[in-house]
Amino acid sequence: MVQAVAVLAFAIRAQAEIRVSPAAVVLEGPESSQQLLAWSRPIDGRVRDATRSVQYEAADPRVASVDADGLVLPLSEGKTEISIRSAEGAARVPVEVIGMVRPKPIVFDLQVIPTLTKAGCNAGGCHGKAEGQNGFKLSVFGSNSHADWDALVKEGRGRRLFPAAPERSLLLVKATAEMPHGGGQRIDAGSLGYRRLRRWIAEGARFDGGGASPIAGIEVEPAQQILLAGETQQLRVTAVDAAGARRCVTVEADYESNAATIADVTRRGLIQAAEIPGEAAILVRYLGHVAVCRVTIPRPGVQFVRPPEANFIDRLAWDKLQRLGIKPSDLAGDAVFLRRAHLDVIGTLPSVEEAREFLADASADKRARLIDRLLARDEYADYWAMRFSDLLRVDRDRVTAPGAIATTRWLHRQFAENRSFDEFARQVVTAQGSVAGDGPAAFYRVLDTPDALARSISQLFLGVRIECAQCHHHPSERWGQDDYYALAGFFTGVTRKNLPTGQMAIFSRVGSDLPHPRDGRIVAARALGAAPAEFSNVPDRRTVLADWMTAPDNPFFAAAISNRLWAHYFGRGLVEPIDDLRATNPATNEPLLSALADHLREVRFDLKAFTRTLMNSRLYQLSSQSDESNASDEQNFSHAAWKALPAEVLLDAIVEVAQSPEKFDGWPLGYRAIQIWDNRMPSYFFQIFGRPVRASVCECERSNEPSISQALHLMNSPEISAKLRDRRGRVRRLADSALTPSEIVDELCLAALSRFPDDRERTVLLSAFDNGADRRAAVEDALWTLVNSKEFLYNH
Amino acid sequence: MRHEMHRSDQPCRERITRRRMLHVGGSGLLAGLSLPRLMELEALASTGEQAKAQACIFLFLEGGPSTIDMWDMKPEAPIEIRGPFRPIASSVPGTFVGEHCPLSARIAHKFTILRSHSHTDNGHSTGYHYLMTGYKPDFADGETRVPNNVLYPSIGSIVSRELGRRTSVPPYINLPHPMRGGGPGFYGSRFAPFVIESDPVQPDFEVKDLRLVEGVSRERLDRRRRMLDAFEQRDTGRPASGRAEAMATYYEKAHTLITSPEARKAFDIQAESESTRARYGHTSLGQCALLARRLVQGGCRFVGIDHSGWDSHFTIFPSLEKDMLPHADRAFSALVEDLDERGMLDSTLVVMMGEMGRTPRVNAAAGRDHWSMAQSVIFAGGGVKPGQVLGATDKQAAYPVTDPVSIQDILRTLFQQLGIDTTKTYLTPLGRPVPIVNGGRIIPGLV
Numbered sequence A: 001m002v003q004a005v006a007v008l009a010f011a012i013r014a015q016a017e018i019r020v021s022p023a024a025v026v027l028e029g030p031e032s033s034q035q036l037l038a039w040s041r042p043i044d045g046r047v048r049d050a051t052r053s054v055q056y057e058a059a060d061p062r063v064a065s066v067d068a069d070g071l072v073l074p075l076s077e078g079k080t081e082i083s084i085r086s087a088e089g090a091a092r093v094p095v096e097v098i099g100m101v102r103p104k105p106i107v108f109d110l111q112v113i114p115t116l117t118k119a120g121c122n123a124g125g126c127h128g129k130a131e132g133q134n135g136f137k138l139s140v141f142g143s144n145s146h147a148d149w150d151a152l153v154k155e156g157r158g159r160r161l162f163p164a165a166p167e168r169s170l171l172l173v174k175a176t177a178e179m180p181h182g183g184g185q186r187i188d189a190g191s192l193g194y195r196r197l198r199r200w201i202a203e204g205a206r207f208d209g210g211g212a213s214p215i216a217g218i219e220v221e222p223a224q225q226i227l228l229a230g231e232t233q234q235l236r237v238t239a240v241d242a243a244g245a246r247r248c249v250t251v252e253a254d255y256e257s258n259a260a261t262i263a264d265v266t267r268r269g270l271i272q273a274a275e276i277p278g279e280a281a282i283l284v285r286y287l288g289h290v291a292v293c294r295v296t297i298p299r300p301g302v303q304f305v306r307p308p309e310a311n312f313i314d315r316l317a318w319d320k321l322q323r324l325g326i327k328p329s330d331l332a333g334d335a336v337f338l339r340r341a342h343l344d345v346i347g348t349l350p351s352v353e354e355a356r357e358f359l360a361d362a363s364a365d366k367r368a369r370l371i372d373r374l375l376a377r378d379e380y381a382d383y384w385a386m387r388f389s390d391l392l393r394v395d396r397d398r399v400t401a402p403g404a405i406a407t408t409r410w411l412h413r414q415f416a417e418n419r420s421f422d423e424f425a426r427q428v429v430t431a432q433g434s435v436a437g438d439g440p441a442a443f444y445r446v447l448d449t450p451d452a453l454a455r456s457i458s459q460l461f462l463g464v465r466i467e468c469a470q471c472h473h474h475p476s477e478r479w480g481q482d483d484y485y486a487l488a489g490f491f492t493g494v495t496r497k498n499l500p501t502g503q504m505a506i507f508s509r510v511g512s513d514l515p516h517p518r519d520g521r522i523v524a525a526r527a528l529g530a531a532p533a534e535f536s537n538v539p540d541r542r543t544v545l546a547d548w549m550t551a552p553d554n555p556f557f558a559a560a561i562s563n564r565l566w567a568h569y570f571g572r573g574l575v576e577p578i579d580d581l582r583a584t585n586p587a588t589n590e591p592l593l594s595a596l597a598d599h600l601r602e603v604r605f606d607l608k609a610f611t612r613t614l615m616n617s618r619l620y621q622l623s624s625q626s627d628e629s630n631a632s633d634e635q636n637f638s639h640a641a642w643k644a645l646p647a648e649v650l651l652d653a654i655v656e657v658a659q660s661p662e663k664f665d666g667w668p669l670g671y672r673a674i675q676i677w678d679n680r681m682p683s684y685f686f687q688i689f690g691r692p693v694r695a696s697v698c699e700c701e702r703s704n705e706p707s708i709s710q711a712l713h714l715m716n717s718p719e720i721s722a723k724l725r726d727r728r729g730r731v732r733r734l735a736d737s738a739l740t741p742s743e744i745v746d747e748l749c750l751a752a753l754s755r756f757p758d759d760r761e762r763t764v765l766l767s768a769f770d771n772g773a774d775r776r777a778a779v780e781d782a783l784w785t786l787v788n789s790k791e792f793l794y795n796h
Numbered sequence B: 001m002r003h004e005m006h007r008s009d010q011p012c013r014e015r016i017t018r019r020r021m022l023h024v025g026g027s028g029l030l031a032g033l034s035l036p037r038l039m040e041l042e043a044l045a046s047t048g049e050q051a052k053a054q055a056c057i058f059l060f061l062e063g064g065p066s067t068i069d070m071w072d073m074k075p076e077a078p079i080e081i082r083g084p085f086r087p088i089a090s091s092v093p094g095t096f097v098g099e100h101c102p103l104s105a106r107i108a109h110k111f112t113i114l115r116s117h118s119h120t121d122n123g124h125s126t127g128y129h130y131l132m133t134g135y136k137p138d139f140a141d142g143e144t145r146v147p148n149n150v151l152y153p154s155i156g157s158i159v160s161r162e163l164g165r166r167t168s169v170p171p172y173i174n175l176p177h178p179m180r181g182g183g184p185g186f187y188g189s190r191f192a193p194f195v196i197e198s199d200p201v202q203p204d205f206e207v208k209d210l211r212l213v214e215g216v217s218r219e220r221l222d223r224r225r226r227m228l229d230a231f232e233q234r235d236t237g238r239p240a241s242g243r244a245e246a247m248a249t250y251y252e253k254a255h256t257l258i259t260s261p262e263a264r265k266a267f268d269i270q271a272e273s274e275s276t277r278a279r280y281g282h283t284s285l286g287q288c289a290l291l292a293r294r295l296v297q298g299g300c301r302f303v304g305i306d307h308s309g310w311d312s313h314f315t316i317f318p319s320l321e322k323d324m325l326p327h328a329d330r331a332f333s334a335l336v337e338d339l340d341e342r343g344m345l346d347s348t349l350v351v352m353m354g355e356m357g358r359t360p361r362v363n364a365a366a367g368r369d370h371w372s373m374a375q376s377v378i379f380a381g382g383g384v385k386p387g388q389v390l391g392a393t394d395k396q397a398a399y400p401v402t403d404p405v406s407i408q409d410i411l412r413t414l415f416q417q418l419g420i421d422t423t424k425t426y427l428t429p430l431g432r433p434v435p436i437v438n439g440g441r442i443i444p445g446l447v
Helices: A002-016 A108-119 A145-153 A170-175 A192-202 A312-324 A334-346 A352-360 A366-375 A378-391 A396-416 A421-429 A450-462 A481-491 A541-550 A557-570 A590-602 A607-616 A647-658 A684-688 A708-716 A718-724 A730-736 A741-753 A759-769 A775-787 B012-026 B034-045 B102-106 B124-133 B155-163 B218-235 B242-259 B261-267 B274-280 B284-298 B316-341 B407-417
Strands: A019-021 A025-028 A037-039 A055-058 A064-066 A071-074 A078-086 A089-098 A215-221 A224-226 A232-234 A236-241 A246-248 A254-257 A263-265 A270-273 A278-286 A289-297 A494-498 A504-508 B055-061 B087-089 B096-098 B111-117 B172-175 B302-307 B348-353 B375-380 B425-427 B433-435
Touching: A019 A089, A025 A071, A055 A064, A064 A078, A108 A145, A108 A192, A170 A192, A215 A278, A215 A289, A236 A278, A254 A263, A263 A278, A270 A289, A312 A590, A334 A352, A334 A366, A334 A378, A334 A607, A352 A741, A366 A607, A378 A396, A421 A450, A421 A541, A421 A557, A450 A481, A450 A541, A450 A557, A481 A541, A557 A590, A557 A607, A590 A607, A647 A684, A647 A718, A647 A730, A647 A741, A647 A775, A684 A708, A708 A718, A708 B218, A708 B242, A718 A775, A730 A741, A730 A775, A741 A759, A741 A775, A759 A775, A759 B218, A775 B218, B055 B155, B055 B284, B055 B316, B087 B102, B102 B316, B124 B155, B155 B172, B155 B302, B155 B407, B172 B284, B218 B242, B261 B284, B274 B284, B274 B316, B284 B302, B284 B316, B316 B348, B348 B407
Parallel strands: A025 A089, A224 A289, B055 B302, B055 B348, B172 B302
Antiparallel strands: A019 A037, A055 A078, A064 A071, A078 A089, A215 A236, A232 A270, A236 A246, A254 A278, A263 A270, A278 A289, A494 A504, B087 B096, B111 B375, B348 B375, B425 B433
């Protein structure tokens, strides 16, 4: 009996309901529209989009119409109902149409601008270019509505608009390509956009008709969805104004996919999943507001077995891989882990002795202990000072040799003493004193305008690239010119003074707010997304910025450095480019990035503690060997990445393996490449292997692209050859020793690859000694082989 | 995911070739046998269409040449447009060129001026990319680092992929430094240019690391390489990452370069007589053009010469008169005549252009600014009908008054002359189809 009731209840529910959103529709004004979304019953816990497979019918076709795509349009004032039917059931949505008899006048910047944006008129390649297009210039993406209004209404000798016969306006006949238009047809005659432009002209092309209120944000439904290959999903976009009023802008918004080959999106907001498993973020833009819908296309039919979890990183990484149906690789072997950990933490190969010892160690916690040992090594500070010298632009030509030395030394001490990163950032942001003194003041010599500082500090510490907003509203972010000049306002008190010593000193004076470049209006200094800063009794404005930046609730700071470190250890950022964090460029694993940021705050920005957590995760210790299921995965960390060695690290590695030191011009013998502060020291090796010139705060300056010149140099250059045959080098020592060829090959392999050769490899390397070959030549050839192997040239 | 790249709707030839090539790529390119196999496959990939040109020398005047002062003079225009230079008669009756291109004027019957090239990208790095690929870039002007998979392959990389190597000389070479828009894009580093990072005008010019190291004979290098091949076979069947795999392909190319006498001969500009070197001019562009001729003789398919310094926003005329024009005039005319005398002009297409032209109106700083709406492009050899002027611009050389010729038109024509099947399409690593050339038509009257 109980069972029968349950079956009956299910039947009734199935018969009665298909889910439709929204539950009720109000359409206001002739150009309004409402997208309906219809959903299937859940199958395997997944609800599918049925918007284009159900039937729609308007009860009173005089009041509203509805098309097969679920778009409701107003026809006349009144009330009616849309009925929705499918094999699964039925639903009804009440519709009310208002504002048709006496529509509210059109507001230029809220209604005309988005129409032009959607049609692409103000895109950077068309009329939005700095010089406009064929004499007609619009601000890019409608960032300056007053100028656009002037351009349409007043310029072009008034030909662009013709209120007496709106449809004869140049704006409309060009946009519809009725008259030849270089940009082709952008708007269909009769479309909503067309009718809106025509009504706006007919109403007298007013700037502010008072008929709409500014919107506070947009919402997209669904915000995430799992699709199978080939499936589609209609989006619904709703604009919400400050008073909470909602209207549908699905047909007016702009759509863009960050991975069109995985899931593309049409102008109507219809997502189309392709055949390839993966993830895509669909970016929705409307009037400077952005929203994102994340789409996942899982690999079908994968039996996912969750590997053990060492910490939260593994849990969140497995969650993601499970959702996508990608298997993680096995744990890397000890030798691979040893080499990887050394190269990542200290930019230095393990020595032969270290490798022997680690491989022989049978204790269970040897990996964790190795991580601790590496973080305590002196080379940790060398290596990380070098990496941050790139970011802080320690360029000898810009800051002079004493400035470069001072900054490098300061950086070295920060990492040696494990300065917490919030304190580190504070010291950089508020640096003062002599450029050659003990501190990062040289940063203010390289970056010598409030503008440049705002841009660079924002990219470096917040992972926010606001440079677009210098000239116009950031096309895919919420930052506008106000935000840009408000941030630059923190640096207006920075003063540079030449000292009698020939050096420069950085001082801080009371700063002032900057004028907006367009209208000269003073923009109060404030941090990104923050309230205007309070400077009373603050001698140095920058301290207020540093406080905001390092506060526990800062939304950018912890995530930005977490992502930067992650990218270093895992070969790719959770967000790429690693310093471009924004809603429209989401992380490949958002929960993981936010957990990392939380963790960093928990450990009080202790970078060593944070690094320990990264490296003790099973994820970090996975093998780089991939299988069919995960070979193509490049963003979910299912296997370790092959990372090119930075130029300096590679040179040090060759030096170490050959035991033949590099003599750097002007440096005592024995200095290592990662210790060289002079980025301008001429070096063919550094040039072809992509040492950055420190021209920007972007890590991307360091190129890791291979080239034929690199191959030529490694296999056939006098320089490398001289290292292999150095009289005091490893090759000569081994060749002249009493060791057997097999023992020699062991040592060479341990030195280059941190492991013993397997039987086949041993045979190959021993063949160098065949037929009474000269022992020195044989050892040299064997080492040449190892140094030129992929396994040596990459950190994997 | 590799197998998913091959969709069943791809043409059969393309599908097989790609799979075979990938197979080769995955199983150790260092194996001695793989090179002939690779060449065979690459030969399969090309179409056997009748080629008029065997090679192309692309003189890229980076920054945007002021072609209104060179090939499209407007003597009737006001002084602020026509500038101070006068037109002079050329060897073709009725064709006039700028007075600072006298050497080219004498051989005007050997090349053709296209005056109606026009596009809408006024940025340097974006315009460069657009011009070299035929696709609008997905990045902002001035941005230097862009993920490979949103980048399109450049002309040289396409030529390299479609025609492959003729000899041990790399099929695609850049000199005297990399061309910013000349990368392989999503084709991958296998089709990247070999960059001669050295300027042949320097007295000590040498392609570094090409000569065998002292004490290492050819036999010993071969032996080492065999050991390396054998050592690396440990990885057979295991796909390495893209970058590591790319390194392997470079090793193969590097080895071929070192060991082949013809390659070293091609790079040896010092083998040219002083009179020949002087004829091209002792300038970067001149010696690059001369080296380009040697490289083509040696088997290179596409030489891209990046000659910068044309972006004259300030006091343009002294710079044009003293440096830019005499250098370009001498280099270009010497190259065309030299190729002609050697019987190579018919099989070598020479193209000279930049990413844009310059504004007709001289600006307040006595310079000319970016102007992509009109640029004259020079074509010679490779089946081009010489001695013509094609297209025309308005009275100010601001806009074409004849059918504008797009960059896609230029690329399609160039590929056709080289015998490349322009209907081919390749898939990006994520599976998006990208045709070799994005539309365009054969430039009417040019060939």
